[in-house]
Amino acid sequence: QVQLVESGGGLVQAGGSLRLSCAASGRTFSSYAMGWFRQAPGKEREFVAAISWSGGSTYYADSVKDRFTISRDNAKITVYLHMTSLKPDDTAVYYCAADSTGWGPPGPGDSDEYDYWGQGTQVTVSS
Numbered sequence: 001q002v003q004l005v006e007s008g009g010g011l012v013q014a015g016g017s018l019r020l021s022c023a024a025s026g027r028t029f030s031s032y033a034m035g036w037f038r039q040a041p042g043k044e045r046e047f048v049a050a051i052s053w054s055g056g057s058t059y060y061a062d063s064v065k066d067r068f069t070i071s072r073d074n075a076k077i078t079v080y081l082h083m084t085s086l087k088p089d090d091t092a093v094y095y096c097a098a099d100s101t102g103w104g105p106p107g108p109g110d111s112d113e114y115d116y117w118g119q120g121t122q123v124t125v126s127s
Contacts, residue, residue: 002026002098002116009094009121012086016125020081022096022118030074033099035114036081038092038123048094049081050108059108063089086125093120 008020022034035050049070050059058070064083072079079096097114106112 002029002032002100004096004098004116004118006094006096006118006121009123011124011126014087014125014127016086017082017084018086018123020083020094020096020121020123022079022081024077024079024098026077028100029077029098031100033103033108033113034070034072034079035097035099035108036070036079036094037097037111038090038094039120040089040092043092045095045111047109047111050103051079052103061109083123086123088125088127091123091125093122095120 003025005023012018031053033052036048037045038048039045047061048064051070051072055072067085069082096118098116099113100115
């Protein structure tokens with residue numbers, strides 16, 4: 001079992017930055033691919049970013065590419081999402097997720113790929 005706890009959300013003005021953290025429990029964290037998703041009110045959960053178990057491969061949604069950076073520290077069993085140039089459209093609850101089986105179909109951008117989910121952290125961007 002893996003437990004994921006997100007932190008770092010909050011209220012920020014447009015153009016500002018935030019860094020989200022996702023702390024994981026479990027000795028096998030370093031072998032799991034990780035992802036970040038978000039869900040805005042009244043909308044479907046959507047993919048934001050993903051990182052392979054080694055950190056060597058990363059994927060981003062087009063809407064956040066060049067603004068967000070996903071990274072991980074396996075020694076600290078933590079994955080991060082550094083968000084810059086934030087926009088009101090980035091307002092959502094952000095969730096981290098862990099994939100214990102490795103990426104395959106449907107792929108790192110699909111929520112069905114992931115086995116474990118955190119409770120989420122709210123990010124609100126004011127205009």
